[in-house]
Amino acid sequence: MAGRLRAPTGRYGGKTAEERKSERRRRFLDAGLQLFGDAPGYRATTVSALSEAAGLSTRQFYEEFRTLEDVLAALHLQVNDWAEGAALAGLAEADGLPIEGRATAAFRAYAANVTGDPRRLRITFIEIIGVSPRLERQRLARRSRWVDFICAEATAAADRGEAAPRDYRVAAAAFIGGVNGLLHDWSSGWVDASLDEVVDELVGLLLGILRPAGWRPEGV
CATH class of the missing domain: 1.10.357.10 (Tetracycline Repressor, domain 2)
Structure with missing residues (x-):
């Protein structure tokens, strides 16, 4: 019917919530590979530094992981x-x-x-x-x-x-x-x-x- 609202698809920016979650996790892991595996190393990395390297927020970090x-x-x-x-x-x-x-x-x-x-x-x-x-x-x-x-x-x-x-x-x-x-x-x-x-x-x-x-x- 013309004018009927479509049901929510759960997609944002062309991606599902699960796809966005997977991408965030990948970005945190990529950042971890760089910071832990190069400089400054695991023990000198903070959640803030990792989140910044991933281009994400600390709030998003704690949605994916409990700790570094x-x-x-x-x-x-x-x-x-x-x-x-x-x-x-x-x-x-x-x-x-x-x-x-x-x-x-x-x-x-x-x-x-x-x-x-x-x-x-x-x-x-x-x-x-x-x-x-x-x-x-x-x-x-x-x-x-x-x-x-x-x-x-x-x-x-x-x-x-x-x-x-x-x-x-x-x-x-x-x-x-x-x-x-x-x-x-x-x-x-x-x-x-x-x-x-x-x-x-x-x-x-x-x-x-x-x-x-x-x-x-x-x-x-």
């Missing part, structure tokens, strides 16, 4: 999700290859992702450390997920006869610690090597774990 720690926690998970996605994509591209090719593809993709943006490295390896018991539990839980990743590949390689059959959990935990330490030191300029050399070293370490002295692949 919540932003850091979300960023830590996001950075790890990006890195895990890259490693899985590398494995997918190496599908059907022997363990050497699979490990090289996975670590090359992972290393390129985590070192491609120094801010991600700082959040993962520096800013998250010692903040609170809650974030320490999250950090260790995420590291455990990487250990599971290595164990799954090691077990699959053993099933194919490419690695020694054993429980790899302790070895995988030690290896992940080495990965984190080496990439952090390399990104800081302390290790004088190319990224390809770093990846080759990591693959060599992993193969040494999978194939201890005296063990030979089936058929050799």
